[in-house]
Amino acid sequence: MSKETKEKMLDAAMRLFHTQGYHGTSVRHIAEKANVNVALVSYYFGGKKGLFEQLMTQFLEGYMSVMSDVKKQEGCSRDKLLDTLRALLSYQQSFHHLARMVHREMALDSVLVREIMSTYLRKEKHDFEQLLREGVRAGEFRRQQLDYVLFQIKSMLTMPYLYPQYLRELYQLMPTEPYFVKKYMEHLTKWVDLFLCGKDMSSTKARLFVPVS
Structure with missing residues (x-):
């Protein structure tokens, strides 16, 4: 995974957690906002909790x-x-x-x-x-x-x-x-x-x- 892709997921998660809260944000929401495959979030961060x-x-x-x-x-x-x-x-x-x-x-x-x-x-x-x-x-x-x-x-x-x-x-x-x-x-x-x-x-x-x- 490129550093750019990782940063995109972190940025997407940060913005969603900020506006929707932790419980109001799903892994799918993060993947969609970062424009990446949903499996990448779980594979590289261990899921939403790891990202958070x-x-x-x-x-x-x-x-x-x-x-x-x-x-x-x-x-x-x-x-x-x-x-x-x-x-x-x-x-x-x-x-x-x-x-x-x-x-x-x-x-x-x-x-x-x-x-x-x-x-x-x-x-x-x-x-x-x-x-x-x-x-x-x-x-x-x-x-x-x-x-x-x-x-x-x-x-x-x-x-x-x-x-x-x-x-x-x-x-x-x-x-x-x-x-x-x-x-x-x-x-x-x-x-x-x-x-x-x-x-x-x-x-x-x-x-x-x-x-x-």
């Missing part, structure tokens, strides 16, 4: 790679946290169909989800926790109960790509458009400076934020 698991793993491997790349950069904890948030939002925007599929699946209880939590999501939590602790030790961040801070960060990262229709319909925001990450990062910068760093935001100067490039 590969897409989940592919997305999360890329997600963790982004975190790892930012972690290696030099800089203070505040800047590294903001760089990480920006990079992860941009990554999800680039693969927004996959992002929504993965986040939606994570709301369910399954063997696959438990495996993902014990590997990828536990590593994500550890890396954010380590970054926050370094910031506290360096005096950049205020001491707080980290568990609550961590799930606030996770929620802010996940929400735009789990509920894009909600943002479009109620707030006229388009998480898939290039402007979104830039504008959202302006808010997240303010949140980090006020909530984590404890900066005084009452002055006019403090309220004026330079857009994040």
